[in-house]
Amino acid sequence: MENLREIFQIMTRRFGLLDKNCCTAGGVDISLVQSHIIYEIDRKHNPSIQQVADSLAIDVTTFSRQVQSLVKMGLVKKTPLPEDRRIHILNLTTEGKYIATVIDGQMNVYLKEVFSHMSEFEQEMVINSIKLLNESMAKSSVCCTPLG
């Protein structure tokens, strides 16, 4: 088998670049990490601080501060859970949701553009492959355990 690392290194680097494009929406500038946080809060159902931090494999203390920023920016709301007030639940404000939607749309436009250079058949294949890869990484012991 050929050099796996080579092709993966290039791929992830390129996606990193694509990702960087995606941090301005509706006149609001956010950082890459913040966009990932918003994405994750949107995806999960009322997650706690700890949960999201684990999913993104960010140190909780760092994450705590990032959340504070996002709250200050009016994109995220933080509410103590009534049943257990140690836990704080996160969700997006209306503006936060809006930003999430815009970024998501933008990302999909970018990805579609990338896919437009392939045939129907190839597109199918690539999508299946990525899914397979995700499943394999989920099974793997060497990495990637966080995130559900």
Add this chain to the structure above:
Amino acid sequence: MENLREIFQIMTRRFGLLDKNCCTAGGVDISLVQSHIIYEIDRKHNPSIQQVADSLAIDVTTFSRQVQSLVKMGLVKKTPLPEDRRIHILNLTTEGKYIATVIDGQMNVYLKEVFSHMSEFEQEMVINSIKLLNESMAKSSVCCTPLG
């Protein structure tokens, strides 16, 4: 077509985690960025500072300082080019090469482990898909232009 961003977001995040594992070799600790820099210097033939910075899409001033650290750590050598002494050529020291080799080996072990959860056929397919993806991104206008 289904939500492209979802599967890519998960994939790149997981690879990010895998990548993070890969920064200790032979008793030397390096950061993620530094490991990418070493990888890129190794891959290119006597690249200049500017070239590597562009490839990795890192600000040159930031990159300059990272190189200084790596030189201080004895992993990278920086030599002015005789024909044009504005340009500084980078290459790995013996220890730098050693580190690069160790990390590369380690990464390939990890990747093989991930691939071990797939059939022969699937493995082939995934590899072809990643290559296709890389080619498509290279053709794309929306991202990823740096790096050759």
Add this chain to the structure above:
DNA sequence: AATTAATACTTGCAAATTGCAAATAATATA
């Protein structure tokens, strides 16, 4: 019920990383 332990989250640093603007150094052009 009172102590102790465990969990979820937040601060206090201090170090590392970043990027812009300005500086230097070397070459190319007028």
Add this chain to the structure above:
DNA sequence: TATATTATTTGCAATTTGCAAGTATTAATT
């Protein structure tokens, strides 16, 4: 020679990071 251009490096000043230690709240133990 003077001016512009290119490659790289510093000077900040702001942001981001992670560890250790803190607070707040709930669970377990006595």
